[in-house]
Amino acid sequence: MKTTNKEEQIQLAEDALLHVYNRYSLVLDKGDGVYLYDTDGKKYLDFAAGIAVMAFGYNNQEYNDALKAQIDKLLHTSNLYYNVPTATAAEALKKVSGMDRVFFTNSGAEAIEGAIKAAKKYAYTRDGHSGHEIIAMNHSFHGRTIGALSVTGNAHYREPFEPLMPGVAYADFNDLESVKAQVTDKTCAIIMETIQGEGGIYPASKEFLEGVRALCDEKDILLILDEIQCGMGRSGHMFAWQGYGVKPDIMTSAKALGCGVPVGAFLMTEKVAKKSLAPGDHGTTYGGNPFVGAAVTKVLEMMERDRITDHVQEVGAYLSEKLEELVAKYDCLTAHRGVGLIQGVVCTKKVGEISAKALEHGLILITAGSDVLRFVPPLVIEKSHVDEMVEKLSACLDELS
Ligand SMILES: *Cc1c(COP(=O)(O)O)cnc(C)c1O
Secondary structure (H helix, E strand, C coil): CCCCCHHHHHHHHHHHCCCCCCCCCCCEEEEEECEEEECCCCEEEECCHHHHCCCCCECCHHHHHHHHHHHHHCCCCCCCCCCHHHHHHHHHHHHHHCCCEEEEECCHHHHHHHHHHHHHHHHHHHHCCCCCEEEEECCCCCCCCHHHHHCCCCHHHHHHHCCCCCCEEEECCCCHHHHHCCCCCCEEEEEEECEECCCCCEECCHHHHHHHHHHHHHHCCEEEEECCCCCCCCCCCCCHHHHHCCCCCEEEECHHHCCCCCCEEEEECHHHHHHCCCCCCCCCCCCCCHHHHHHHHHHHHHHHHCCHHHHHHHHHHHHHHHHHHHHHHCCCEEEEEEECCEEEEEECCCHHHHHHHHHHCCEECEEECCCEEEECCCCCCCHHHHHHHHHHHHHHHHHHC
């Protein structure tokens, strides 16, 4: 291929791809550890991890070798037959989550679709009729497909695509009374992120999560926790709900589940599975093929062996401390939220301008909601990387003030 300059590379993409992203003016070429390099060879410290995906950073030899070995052996079979890597991955995921049944998907949105279908089928089996409703949260994000969009609490994302899936009511996150106000005798599930990600990094309060769990138990409503962004070690627990001691009936995972290989999952307890999706109710051609099975197995093995959650708690506490210092120092930073390596800082300046400026300083930083700088780095970052990020971010803030 002939070499082109950055403007030509960007033009090539803009001429061919559907324009649904206003992308940063950055053409990424390769990654190593917690650093990325653009096609000009410029180095960037990565505090985004491809949106909370690349838990082990880039070019991890052990992970790469596991994938390469599986490519040479068997990539795909369909779900009409058994294969060992997928069964091994499901077993490992059951073990770390304490859930009983796993269905692998190709993305987060598809995991949400499956979770919704699982909840509806459970209520249908129990009651002998359809017409059940779901309660979702304001400011939530669950994905872009029609079902996932239907439970996403952002009217701006939903409006052009209405009518969406009917029977969804919205409540306020961390407000138990507002959830109770939406419950009817048709409610089959309550869906929420344990820590809201795209909406601006809002962790559920313990009282809220416990209150919703008690409400669900009382009325046989299923609690669906979306752990797509906050799960897989990011909160300092393997799944964020484990830190609250509040177990869902159905859980979704994706993003760091495959650490770069497109894979998601929805999981449920045996109680739900017994009355839920049965042969003929659900399926996927790619989902959970041997290739992603090998990736998930390796990711879970490495996370457990390397005690990733201990590391996240330690580095996460350091990141909290440093972000608090920044909030104290800069007038434009007004609040700090989050735990582990899913944290955010509220900013009165245009956050898009700050993340663009950060690129000039060799820092990849993303935003959440309209006014939050989001910190979701690879889980393997060290304290020295936090210091490096703070230095670069401070330089941006100084220049923009
Ligand atoms: C990213 C995300 C999704 C959607 O995942 P995709 O793989 O983009 O479809 C759903 N829920 C949460 C909490 C997410 O962060």
